[in-house]
Amino acid sequence: MEPMPQIVAHGTLDYAELASLGLSPDEVHVFSSNINPYGPPPAVVQAVQAAVKPTTISRYPDRLAMELRRAVARLHQVPEEAVLAGNGTADIMWLIALLFAPDARVAIVSPTFGEYENVASLVDAQVIQPCHPGWERREDGRYTPGATTLDELGEALAEQTPRLIFLCNPNNPTGHHLSPDELERLHSFAPESIWVVDEAYAEFTPTPWSASRWIDQGDWIILRSMTKDFSLAGLRVGYAVGSPHLIQAMQVAQPPWNVNTLAQIAGTTALDNLAWRAETTARLRQETEALRQALQAAGMAPLPTSTNFFLLPVEDATQVRQALVQQRILVRDCTSFGLPNYIRIATQRPEENRLLVEALQALQGDAS
Numbered sequence: 001m002e003p004m005p006q007i008v009a010h011g012t013l014d015y016a017e018l019a020s021l022g023l024s025p026d027e028v029h030v031f032s033s034n035i036n037p038y039g040p041p042p043a044v045v046q047a048v049q050a051a052v053k054p055t056t057i058s059r060y061p062d063r064l065a066m067e068l069r070r071a072v073a074r075l076h077q078v079p080e081e082a083v084l085a086g087n088g089t090a091d092i093m094w095l096i097a098l099l100f101a102p103d104a105r106v107a108i109v110s111p112t113f114g115e116y117e118n119v120a121s122l123v124d125a126q127v128i129q130p131c132h133p134g135w136e137r138r139e140d141g142r143y144t145p146g147a148t149t150l151d152e153l154g155e156a157l158a159e160q161t162p163r164l165i166f167l168c169n170p171n172n173p174t175g176h177h178l179s180p181d182e183l184e185r186l187h188s189f190a191p192e193s194i195w196v197v198d199e200a201y202a203e204f205t206p207t208p209w210s211a212s213r214w215i216d217q218g219d220w221i222i223l224r225s226m227t228k229d230f231s232l233a234g235l236r237v238g239y240a241v242g243s244p245h246l247i248q249a250m251q252v253a254q255p256p257w258n259v260n261t262l263a264q265i266a267g268t269t270a271l272d273n274l275a276w277r278a279e280t281t282a283r284l285r286q287e288t289e290a291l292r293q294a295l296q297a298a299g300m301a302p303l304p305t306s307t308n309f310f311l312l313p314v315e316d317a318t319q320v321r322q323a324l325v326q327q328r329i330l331v332r333d334c335t336s337f338g339l340p341n342y343i344r345i346a347t348q349r350p351e352e353n354r355l356l357v358e359a360l361q362a363l364q365g366d367a368s
Ligand SMILES: Cc1ncc(COP(=O)(O)O)c(C=O)c1O
Pocket: 010, 087, 088, 089, 090, 091, 113, 168, 172, 198, 200, 224, 225, 226, 227, 228, 233, 237, 238
């Protein structure tokens, strides 16, 4: 008998698991999904509240999401035809796979976000997984910090000539951020491929930048989730900025009306509140450093990061996650990334961060 297909593991709340533990989402401390804990911006909440009225609910949304796309086009300084709105960026990944990956060779620079492999496999792509710089893949499929260089990754891409390349920058779960020079160099090894660069976490870094500057020089699709930095995960909104012929093909194939009216309003208002994002992400960077230092002081060895989450080496990630769930603390078990000896921690507010450090310290004490 064929094995039952499994849903891809993510760090988001597992409502079935919470129900089995008799917990509601408000009763847990969520370090497992990488959402800005200070959001959403108050102006977004007000705009959405003001829009909740019978006409907004009963009318179809603007299927071209014109206002939102106009705001994105202004921000990235690209024409509106280069922008597609999505019901989150996971939605756009499905569209990319459907249009460009069937039976094609698809490179997924790994270890990384699991949805790329999921969408590519479901359309029978031939998936290859070259390694991120600074990591190595072992024979058993696990990843360890290692000596892979940027040029070695480039050479692997040049050799395989994939139609599509998925690159997460900064990368989930490692937190590593390639600079414009590094990505430009990498692109030169495979200039004919369609490069999908997922920038879900770019705005959390000290030096945010976007590959959207290159959409006229090759085939690029840049993904920007608004669910993380603006904290809009429940409403679902994100966008792609890309080479116009790719964006046009995606616009035609996208299911109609899939970005709902409230999500469009939330997205447009959020882009009017860039100062809020800059201020909260700067605060989070300081708190991430403080949390890493507190863990180090407690004898742990968190990995460096450029963003709002980081990896922490542990004996057995599944066991650590289970032990913390009992204390209503959720962390990401990284086994599904090929990292069974790491948990991923997304920085929360200082009082929650303190709880996590204490809980991890107590676990260390239990183990010794
Ligand atoms: C790298 C990365 N890209 C995209 C997503 C999905 O984002 P969205 O909520 O925009 O679908 C996630 C969610 O965890 C992610 O980690």
